[in-house]
Amino acid sequence: MASFQITGGRKLKGDILPQGAKNEALQILCAVLLTKEPVVIHNIPGIRDVNQLIDLLGDLGVWVTKIGTSSYRFQASDVDLDYLETDTYKRKAAALRGSVMLLGPMLARFKKGRIPRPGGDKIGRRRLDTHFLGFEKLGAQFNYDPNDGGYYQVDAGNLRGAYMLLDEASVTGTANVLMAAVMAEGTTTIYNAACEPYLQQLCKMLNSMGAKISGVGSNLLTIDGVSELMGTEHTMLPDMIEIGSFIGLAAMTQSEITIKNCRIPELGIIPDQFRRLGIQMEFRSDDIFIPAQEHYQIDSFLDGGMMTVADSPWPGFTPDLLSIVLVTAVQAQGTLLIHQKMFESRLFFVDKLIDMGAQIILCDPHRATVVGLNRQIPLKGIRMSSPDIRAGVALLIAAMSAKGTSIIDNIEQIDRGYQHIDTRLNAIGAEIVRL
Numbered sequence: 001m002a003s004f005q006i007t008g009g010r011k012l013k014g015d016i017l018p019q020g021a022k023n024e025a026l027q028i029l030c031a032v033l034l035t036k037e038p039v040v041i042h043n044i045p046g047i048r049d050v051n052q053l054i055d056l057l058g059d060l061g062v063w064v065t066k067i068g069t070s071s072y073r074f075q076a077s078d079v080d081l082d083y084l085e086t087d088t089y090k091r092k093a094a095a096l097r098g099s100v101m102l103l104g105p106m107l108a109r110f111k112k113g114r115i116p117r118p119g120g121d122k123i124g125r126r127r128l129d130t131h132f133l134g135f136e137k138l139g140a141q142f143n144y145d146p147n148d149g150g151y152y153q154v155d156a157g158n159l160r161g162a163y164m165l166l167d168e169a170s171v172t173g174t175a176n177v178l179m180a181a182v183m184a185e186g187t188t189t190i191y192n193a194a195c196e197p198y199l200q201q202l203c204k205m206l207n208s209m210g211a212k213i214s215g216v217g218s219n220l221l222t223i224d225g226v227s228e229l230m231g232t233e234h235t236m237l238p239d240m241i242e243i244g245s246f247i248g249l250a251a252m253t254q255s256e257i258t259i260k261n262c263r264i265p266e267l268g269i270i271p272d273q274f275r276r277l278g279i280q281m282e283f284r285s286d287d288i289f290i291p292a293q294e295h296y297q298i299d300s301f302l303d304g305g306m307m308t309v310a311d312s313p314w315p316g317f318t319p320d321l322l323s324i325v326l327v328t329a330v331q332a333q334g335t336l337l338i339h340q341k342m343f344e345s346r347l348f349f350v351d352k353l354i355d356m357g358a359q360i361i362l363c364d365p366h367r368a369t370v371v372g373l374n375r376q377i378p379l380k381g382i383r384m385s386s387p388d389i390r391a392g393v394a395l396l397i398a399a400m401s402a403k404g405t406s407i408i409d410n411i412e413q414i415d416r417g418y419q420h421i422d423t424r425l426n427a428i429g430a431e432i433v434r435l
Contacts (some may be wrong), residue, residue: 037231
């Protein structure tokens with residue numbers, strides 16, 4: 001198990017380039033199974049979750065060729081379905097939450113799919129019902145037998161288009177059902193579909209492969225099934241979660257940072273939410289410039305009520321950035337209520353911030369009130385452990401703003417979502433040592 005040793009109080013200055021979007025990558029990579037022709041993907045982040053999925057595709061028989069630093073060529077012309085029965089597949093797929101999205105492409109092209117119960121962040125219950133209810137609507141049979149090693153199995157002799165109302169606007173659930181539906185016979189209508197930029201990117205890629213998907217960017221997708229898909233070339237978006245993390249980091253550490261090539265129109269309300277914390281920023285072409293700020297003040301509602309930041313499906317605020325907003329508010333002027341609606345365990349890292357000197361009241365598993373210190377009291381360095389990807393980076397931001405030295409254990413969680421984060425931050429003035 002590796003750790004970060006962080007010397008706090010360093011002000012950063014310079015340019016930083018966000019990696020490719022992690023959450024998009026997991027969908028896009030699974031989609032290469034839909035065709036036997038070559039698929040070239042650019043701007044793939046070199047992070048643990050993505051690398052594990054690429055490794056798993058290679059084991060399945062996909063020809064994988066790296067091109068340059070962040071581009072790959074995939075060709076799934078000779079997929080080995082027998083590999084799905086092996087212990088190696090079970091071990092590797094179970095360690096990766098994104099492996100569940102292999103099911104849709106396998107079901108569409110090979111009429112069957114099989115995965116062990118997947119892993120991922122321990123941030124609360126993350127049910128998979130949406131995926132399997134959607135598959136069943138398309139005519140697949142679903143089976144889960146805990147006595148059979150805990151495998152999820154789907155089979156379909158012939159997928160047929162159907163009307164469905166998803167029980168939740170799940171990003172991975174929408175992606176999985178969408179990938180199964182593109183090669184189903186007839187027309188599929190998906191209401192309450194997720195419409196995050198990741199999903200829009202997947203739709204654009206599938207359409208470039210010959211799929212017929214309309215309603216992209218809305219919560220109503222219509223898919224006219226086709227018999228086969230072609231190869232394509234696709235470039236992924238920059239990671240909007242990393243961009244938001246850098247905005248919060250700049251404010252907390254009083255740093256002057258330029259975040260490069262942000263694809264600002266795809267960020268939705270993310271910049272505005274950070275502006276509500278009082279953080280100044282300038283859009284310079286497609287870059288975001290964050291000036292060094294000694295103080296930043298949280299807005300209040302028109303009636304003087306406490307500002308609330310809550311997560312909701314896109315185009316609402318993404319839950320992946322609530323941890324970053326929470327930690328950024330620690331040194332703001334004012335009070336903020338964080339309402340994490342989707343996951344019941346994602347706020348439990350705040351006890352570490354309280355140990356560092358933050359004034360936070362954990363109201364219940366879903367809500368926390370942050371009373372900003374306004375830099376009158378510095379955080380102090382401590383030893384802590386990263387419970388999940390986003391909480392790990394929130395703790396890293398706190399440590400970089402604190403007085404003294406902090407150690408964060410279990411940084412494998414951070415590595416799952418942030419590419420060489422220590423190296424990139426050290427290049428603009430941080431002092432992070434990987435132990």
